[in-house]
Amino acid sequence: MRGETGFQTGECPDVLVLFGATGDLARRMIWPSLFHLVRDGLLPETVRIVGVGRKPLDPADFRVQLDASLRNFLPDDVIDAKALHALLERVEYAHAAVTADDQFDAGNLPALLQTCGRVLYFLSVSPTHYGAICRGLGAAGLVNAASRIILEKPIGHDQQSGRAVNAAVAEVFGEQQVFRIDHYLGKETVQNLAALRFGNALFEPLWNKNAIDNVQITVAETVGVEGRWSYYDDAGALRDMVQNHLLQLVALVAMEPPQSLDPDAVRTEKVKVLRSLKPITAADVASRTVRGQYAAGMAAGNAVPGYNQEEGARGNSHTESFVALRCEIENWRWAGVPFYLRTGKRLQSRRTDIVIQFKPVPHNIFAIDNAALPANRLVIRLQPEERITLEVMGKQPGLSGIRLQPMQLDLSLTDAFGRVRSRIAYERLLLDAIKGDNTLFVRRDEVEAAWHFIDGIQQCWRQTGEAPRAYPAGSWGPSAAIALAERHGHSWYE
Amino acid sequence: MRGETGFQTGECPDVLVLFGATGDLARRMIWPSLFHLVRDGLLPETVRIVGVGRKPLDPADFRVQLDASLRNFLPDDVIDAKALHALLERVEYAHAAVTADDQFDAGNLPALLQTCGRVLYFLSVSPTHYGAICRGLGAAGLVNAASRIILEKPIGHDQQSGRAVNAAVAEVFGEQQVFRIDHYLGKETVQNLAALRFGNALFEPLWNKNAIDNVQITVAETVGVEGRWSYYDDAGALRDMVQNHLLQLVALVAMEPPQSLDPDAVRTEKVKVLRSLKPITAADVASRTVRGQYAAGMAAGNAVPGYNQEEGARGNSHTESFVALRCEIENWRWAGVPFYLRTGKRLQSRRTDIVIQFKPVPHNIFAIDNAALPANRLVIRLQPEERITLEVMGKQPGLSGIRLQPMQLDLSLTDAFGRVRSRIAYERLLLDAIKGDNTLFVRRDEVEAAWHFIDGIQQCWRQTGEAPRAYPAGSWGPSAAIALAERHGHSWYE
Numbered sequence: 001m002r003g004e005t006g007f008q009t010g011e012c013p014d015v016l017v018l019f020g021a022t023g024d025l026a027r028r029m030i031w032p033s034l035f036h037l038v039r040d041g042l043l044p045e046t047v048r049i050v051g052v053g054r055k056p057l058d059p060a061d062f063r064v065q066l067d068a069s070l071r072n073f074l075p076d077d078v079i080d081a082k083a084l085h086a087l088l089e090r091v092e093y094a095h096a097a098v099t100a101d102d103q104f105d106a107g108n109l110p111a112l113l114q115t116c117g118r119v120l121y122f123l124s125v126s127p128t129h130y131g132a133i134c135r136g137l138g139a140a141g142l143v144n145a146a147s148r149i150i151l152e153k154p155i156g157h158d159q160q161s162g163r164a165v166n167a168a169v170a171e172v173f174g175e176q177q178v179f180r181i182d183h184y185l186g187k188e189t190v191q192n193l194a195a196l197r198f199g200n201a202l203f204e205p206l207w208n209k210n211a212i213d214n215v216q217i218t219v220a221e222t223v224g225v226e227g228r229w230s231y232y233d234d235a236g237a238l239r240d241m242v243q244n245h246l247l248q249l250v251a252l253v254a255m256e257p258p259q260s261l262d263p264d265a266v267r268t269e270k271v272k273v274l275r276s277l278k279p280i281t282a283a284d285v286a287s288r289t290v291r292g293q294y295a296a297g298m299a300a301g302n303a304v305p306g307y308n309q310e311e312g313a314r315g316n317s318h319t320e321s322f323v324a325l326r327c328e329i330e331n332w333r334w335a336g337v338p339f340y341l342r343t344g345k346r347l348q349s350r351r352t353d354i355v356i357q358f359k360p361v362p363h364n365i366f367a368i369d370n371a372a373l374p375a376n377r378l379v380i381r382l383q384p385e386e387r388i389t390l391e392v393m394g395k396q397p398g399l400s401g402i403r404l405q406p407m408q409l410d411l412s413l414t415d416a417f418g419r420v421r422s423r424i425a426y427e428r429l430l431l432d433a434i435k436g437d438n439t440l441f442v443r444r445d446e447v448e449a450a451w452h453f454i455d456g457i458q459q460c461w462r463q464t465g466e467a468p469r470a471y472p473a474g475s476w477g478p479s480a481a482i483a484l485a486e487r488h489g490h491s492w493y494e
Numbered sequence: 495m496r497g498e499t500g501f502q503t504g505e506c507p508d509v510l511v512l513f514g515a516t517g518d519l520a521r522r523m524i525w526p527s528l529f530h531l532v533r534d535g536l537l538p539e540t541v542r543i544v545g546v547g548r549k550p551l552d553p554a555d556f557r558v559q560l561d562a563s564l565r566n567f568l569p570d571d572v573i574d575a576k577a578l579h580a581l582l583e584r585v586e587y588a589h590a591a592v593t594a595d596d597q598f599d600a601g602n603l604p605a606l607l608q609t610c611g612r613v614l615y616f617l618s619v620s621p622t623h624y625g626a627i628c629r630g631l632g633a634a635g636l637v638n639a640a641s642r643i644i645l646e647k648p649i650g651h652d653q654q655s656g657r658a659v660n661a662a663v664a665e666v667f668g669e670q671q672v673f674r675i676d677h678y679l680g681k682e683t684v685q686n687l688a689a690l691r692f693g694n695a696l697f698e699p700l701w702n703k704n705a706i707d708n709v710q711i712t713v714a715e716t717v718g719v720e721g722r723w724s725y726y727d728d729a730g731a732l733r734d735m736v737q738n739h740l741l742q743l744v745a746l747v748a749m750e751p752p753q754s755l756d757p758d759a760v761r762t763e764k765v766k767v768l769r770s771l772k773p774i775t776a777a778d779v780a781s782r783t784v785r786g787q788y789a790a791g792m793a794a795g796n797a798v799p800g801y802n803q804e805e806g807a808r809g810n811s812h813t814e815s816f817v818a819l820r821c822e823i824e825n826w827r828w829a830g831v832p833f834y835l836r837t838g839k840r841l842q843s844r845r846t847d848i849v850i851q852f853k854p855v856p857h858n859i860f861a862i863d864n865a866a867l868p869a870n871r872l873v874i875r876l877q878p879e880e881r882i883t884l885e886v887m888g889k890q891p892g893l894s895g896i897r898l899q900p901m902q903l904d905l906s907l908t909d910a911f912g913r914v915r916s917r918i919a920y921e922r923l924l925l926d927a928i929k930g931d932n933t934l935f936v937r938r939d940e941v942e943a944a945w946h947f948i949d950g951i952q953q954c955w956r957q958t959g960e961a962p963r964a965y966p967a968g969s970w971g972p973s974a975a976i977a978l979a980e981r982h983g984h985s986w987y988e
Contacts, residue, residue: 042893042894188889188891192889195860195888195889195896196886196887196889198855199855199864199887199888199889200870200887201852201855201870202884202886205699205705211695259859260859261860360695361692361694361695361698363751365752365754365755366689368755373693392694393689393690393693394686395686395689395690395693395907396907397682399534399921399922402685402689405907407905407907409884409905411886412888413888413890413899413901
């Protein structure tokens with residue numbers, strides 16, 4: 001590994017080089033994020049922006065394309081002609097490509113970057129190209145101790161391939177120079193969770209097996225595979241969603257208080273959680289996991305086909321489009337507390353949330369007027385809106401007895417205008433990478449620890465060889481997923 | 495003692511007999527409360543109401559007086575001619591009095607009550623008459639096992655006299671039949687505090703010396719002695735306010751979770767707290783107490799005289815109009831947690847609140863952006879408005895670092911119309927006495943335990959013989975009261 005020190009936090013790159021500049025993700029997320037940063041004056045003016053595509057293109061033509069794309073993807077009330085112009089005039093274009101024999105053709109990139117000391121690369125391309133691009137950039141002399149690289153996509157498809165990708169990147173970039181994105185970590189609410197846990201003395205004494213009954217993480221999508229059947233079929237829900245997004249949320253919820261907000265202090269606590277996940281084995285895979293695959297059903301009021309009837313589907317695939325897990329974390333804080341995870345496509349509603357379900361009161365002294373007292377709950381919602389709510393019981397005003405009633409306390413601050421613009425998670429992440437702060441990026445050992453846990457499950461599934469359970473599009477997944485929690489006296493939060 | 499069983503909870507009296515029916519408290523609080531209960535349909539229709547005064551009066555004349563008084567003391571938007579009529583037509587009048595030689599002249603009361611099985615007496619008269627009235631009612635055959643008695647005023651002026659009053663009452667009424675009012679206990683917020691503590695699993699694990707730094711109870715008045723100099727001068731702030739109101743609030747905050755809401759279960763927990771108060775001794779009276787007396791100053795923008803210049807003042811009194819205490823509760827839950835109490839007249843603002851000041855976070859990981867993190871706080875406000883607020887830190891929305899900002903979470907439920915009519919505490923207490931539920935009334939042993947603690951302080955003060963410290967009207971009391979808390983690193987909540 002070289003360049004372990006990178007440049008110091010706060011040192012700003014001279015240029016941001018975006019590979020995959022004309023790709024879908026770039027058009028939907030990255031360019032709009034750059035627009036917002038420019039509009040809000042947050043992107044230092046010294047930072048040049050170079051879009052990289054496979055084909056040679058006149059920079060002026062690229063800017064015209066980009067202008068149209070931004071106008072398409074940005075909400076009308078956000079578009080600001082001045083800011084748009086300010087962004088576009090900073091944008092250059094270069095062509096470079098990975099060839100069929102996995103070599104890197106640097107195209108005109110070296111010429112464009114020759115005067116640049118500090119380059120921040122952003123690879124918004126298939127992770128199968130990460131190795132070739134990194135090696136190619138290194139060979140072309142385009143990497144030094146002041147370079148950084150953002151990796152957008154999941155790293156590998158199991159521990160072995162993940163290690164291989166990381167190793168290839170590490171031949172050229174030191175770990176401190178690598179910024180692996182999990183865009184869930186860029187959500188405002190995820191950072192507010194840290195603020196609540198560690199900025200208040202109230203929550204930490206409750207944040208353990210004594211007070212918490214179970215934790216639930218749901219990432220529910222209403223969409224199907226959306227024309228990406230072939231890509232998705234190679235992965236499945238476990239690899240595509242759980243390995244990265246859901247396990248990252250588990251790590252954030254469950255981690256010990258870090259010594260500081262230093263990136264490595266935080267990520268060391270996260271990796272400890274991932275390594276404490278109790279392995280799922282052949283003996284308990286049937287009781288701790290549920291695989292599902294959507295059958296024909298409804299979505300947004302329309303009839304939709306089943307997974308194996310989607311456009312591009314090849315025969316009778318057993319890939320899961322839904323997975324539910326009962327995880328356990330083997331440490332003193334969490335022993336015995338189930339972490340229920342579920343994610344799937346074609347579910348009833350689009351929703352991402354983390355639910356901290358507290359234990360019920362040990363003894364109900366209000367039983368005469370309140371036969372059952374709902375237990376407290378902290379709901380951290382990431383989608384569709386970002387919000388944190390604490391559910392507590394209060395006294396109903398009135399003179400007869402003490403009747404309790406649930407209250408929802410909103411723990412989300414709003415801005416000076418009484419609202420929060422829902423920022424694109426990439427805005428935060430881009431800005432942090434520009435500043436060189438990799439707290440919110442996934443460290444190599446985290447990726448590999450997550451794959452280790454996931455590989456164990458995949459192996460059990462391969463051994464049993466069972467087909468995933470069918471669930472109708474528009475439902476909450478197979479009924480076995482309900483049973484997974486109910487069997488232990490728990491219920492999914494609706 | 496007789497009639498220990500009384501009648502069962504839920505059994506309704508046939509008649510409410512109000513002694514002191516033309517007095518100040520009755521006109522300001524009790525009759526308006528009865529009006530609200532009648533208007534809201536909460537006072538059972540079978541309950542007759544007999545006002546008792548010293549002088550014979552035609553019942554019709556009394557009703558005319560009462561009508562005028564209600565119209566005077568009720569807010570205009572509350573007066574409802576139909577409800578007013580409904581109340582007045584239920585009201586009768588009797589005369590009865592304590593004579594100069596402390597005998598009870600039952601007047602025409604026996605005649606009025608002869609057909610009544612279950613009588614609820616309400617003594618809104620000087621506590622020096624309690625014994626004579628009780629004995630007189632007993633001698634006249636007006637008390638049986640189904641009678642109840644509400645005692646409005648503080649019981650005695652020290653432990654010995656308090657015991658004497660309680661003993662005189664107990665000659666005639668069993669303890670279950672006695673309802674000693676402390677009107678602070680009728681506040682909605684005080685009951686909401688119990689709902690929050692015992693209806694949620696969140697608060698109890700924090701409710702102890704590990705999480706709580708100190709507790710502060712402030713009962714601040716802006717008024718002076720208001721023409722009652724002579725009465726007040728016999729008592730002083732410690733006896734007039736601390737012995738009853740402030741110590742009752744201490745007991746509610748500090749009590750262990752009761753086994754049930756059964757009146758004696760709750761009151762047994764409260765008396766345990768009062769008996770655990772660490773006595774204030776000659777050795778620490780100077781460091782744990784502050785006595786003050788207001789000097790001339792300002793109130794509501796007007797110049798006002800000092801305590802010893804008030805109308806009716808006799809010379810150079812050393813009675814305190816302000817007191818601040820640092821109390822400690824000697825049990826496992828609270829050892830080492832200061833309970834700061836203060837109350838006074840002619841203070842800067844009218845305010846009654848209980849502040850639970852939590853400890854600061856043990857380690858601030860946000861120090862770069864947040865040098866100091868204010869500690870969490872639960873503020874239970876009883877006056878001027880009723881409200882419970884939890885102060886926590888949340889993340890300021892935004893992309894740069896994690897900046898924390900205080901949030902105030904409102905823990906008070908509102909009614910169906912999104913608001914809470916601030917009820918008179920007596921409404922709740924009257925209704926509970928009518929139902930026979932004495933949970934919110936002070937038990938004999940509580941009164942005597944409170945006097946025991948207070949007597950210890952009075953004795954120390956007598957021994958030192960120091961004059962109270964002067965403070966200007968309109969201030970927050972003597973500066974020594976500030977020092978009382980600051981000396982231990984604490985600050986009064988403002």
